[in-house]
Every structure is written in structure tokens, then in C-alpha cells.
Amino acid sequence: MNLNNATNVSDSLNSLIEELSKLPGIGPKTAQRLAYYIVRQTERENIQLAEAISSVSTKIIYCDKCQNLSDYNPCIICTNPNRNISQICVVEDPMDVVAIEKSNCFKGLYHVLHGSISPLNGIGPDQLRIKQLFQRLEKEDISEMIIATNPTLQGEATALYISNNNTKSDLVITHLARGLPIGGSLEYSDDITLSRAFQGRQQISE
Ligand SMILES: [Zn+2]
Structure with missing residues (x-):
């Protein structure tokens, strides 16, 4: 200072x-x-x-499964028997999980990337927890992946990278509906906007 x-x-x-x-x-x-x-x-x-x-x-440690920050490994969301294990929601940041949980609109599992692809800042796919995501898609019984990256250029680039590099053939990949403020962050979206974005999610075409 x-x-x-x-x-x-x-x-x-x-x-x-x-x-x-x-x-x-x-x-x-x-x-x-x-x-x-x-x-x-x-x-x-x-x-x-x-x-x-x-x-x-x-x-605080990283959950080996969803990569979220937790006191436990696996975390309490990954071990909760009431969660829908066929849906996975991919977010950039642990605080996005908090925002979505608060809005009560999603009952599946999460995967936290810890950032977004940003070549200008030297952040490529290898700096994020994308490899772990693809490993999970191979191992776990997931039928829908909801990509909930932020509505920013970096968030969009990350979403595109993930959907383009997915090799699991029977997986439905969806993206949150528009309506989240462009350039904004999931973390600061109100509960109603987030719920609508989840309800109106759209399949990413091949
Ligand atoms: Zn977890």
C-alpha cells in the first residue's frame, strides 16, 4: 500500500x-x-x-469429485443421496454453487472449473479443472451436462471448449438460457433470474 x-x-x-x-x-x-x-x-x-x-x-480442501471447496472429501453435495446424479452443472467458481444452491432450482451435482479460459491472462484449459470433468463424464452415470459458465467472453469460450471436446456420445449438453446479464456473473444474479435461466436452458447443437 x-x-x-x-x-x-x-x-x-x-x-x-x-x-x-x-x-x-x-x-x-x-x-x-x-x-x-x-x-x-x-x-x-x-x-x-x-x-x-x-x-x-x-x-478447506478440494472435493476430489466436484472440485468444490469443502471441509470434507467427497463434499456434502456429492455424498447427498437425494441429489440427482444424472445431471451435472458446470460452473466457474465455488461462489456460483452457493448462488445456485440458494436459488433452489437445481438438485443435481456440480463441477467447479475454478476459472474460465482466458488466453490473454495465460489461462488455458489445462489451468482449469476440465480434465477432471471429462474423467467424471467417462466414469459417472451422467445424462445431462448443464454448462453454467458466466455470460462473458471467457465464459462462452469455456462453454464452447467443453462442448466441442466432449467425447461422451449419449450426453445431452445444455446451456443456461439467456436472460442473465451479459458480462455479468452468476454469483450476482438474483434467485428468480437464475431459476428462469435453469428452466429455459437450451441444448447446444452438435
Ligand atoms: Zn463434491
Whole structure:
């Protein structure tokens, strides 16, 4: 961060501000405000916060099946006997799973790619968990793959790559209906828009 902002007399406060300002969407001013808020919290509250941060680094793992972040492997969605194992919904980000689960419009399984194809940023298919997706399609009894990548250029390119490289012959590949804001993100779509996008999903032609 800009050293001009590091004018607090306390080194520990400055270092807290510096760490907070590395978080997405947090500028130096917000970082400063958060740091002062934290200073005023009780020691017990701050220890809980610190423990929560440290346990996400030590406890969270990737589910071997869906590649989502979880405390368990396989995760609670993959092991839930009430899920429809013949449908798989492919998303870019773990937060997309949260948004879809919240909208309550899908009861199948997921596959999290952890990003989208973006040649300009040096991200190709090999940097994503696409290989694991194709392995699952081979092994599991999946009849429909719903590609729910974001409505962005990168998301579309990723969807196209996946459908073009699929080798499972009896698989129906669908894409979420338009209606999601172009250039937007699933994560920020409201429940009704997401439900409609699922209901109106369309088959990708061969
Ligand atoms: Zn899983």
C-alpha cells in the first residue's frame, strides 16, 4: 500500500491495514476503517476472527469429485443421496454453487472449473479443472451436462471448449438460457433470474 497512508504510530496496526488492503474491493481507506474497528473489538472476538481465517487455510480442501471447496472429501453435495446424479452443472467458481444452491432450482451435482479460459491472462484449459470433468463424464452415470459458465467472453469460450471436446456420445449438453446479464456473473444474479435461466436452458447443437 501507499506508505503515505501508513501514518499510524503502531506498527502492528499498519501491518493489519496493509494485509486488509490486499483483499479484493478493499482500498486503503476501507482497510484503515476495518483495522480501527478490529482494534476496538474484544480480544476474544479478534481471536475468533483470526481462528476463522486460519482454519480456512488448514481445513478447506478440494472435493476430489466436484472440485468444490469443502471441509470434507467427497463434499456434502456429492455424498447427498437425494441429489440427482444424472445431471451435472458446470460452473466457474465455488461462489456460483452457493448462488445456485440458494436459488433452489437445481438438485443435481456440480463441477467447479475454478476459472474460465482466458488466453490473454495465460489461462488455458489445462489451468482449469476440465480434465477432471471429462474423467467424471467417462466414469459417472451422467445424462445431462448443464454448462453454467458466466455470460462473458471467457465464459462462452469455456462453454464452447467443453462442448466441442466432449467425447461422451449419449450426453445431452445444455446451456443456461439467456436472460442473465451479459458480462455479468452468476454469483450476482438474483434467485428468480437464475431459476428462469435453469428452466429455459437450451441444448447446444452438435
Ligand atoms: Zn463434491
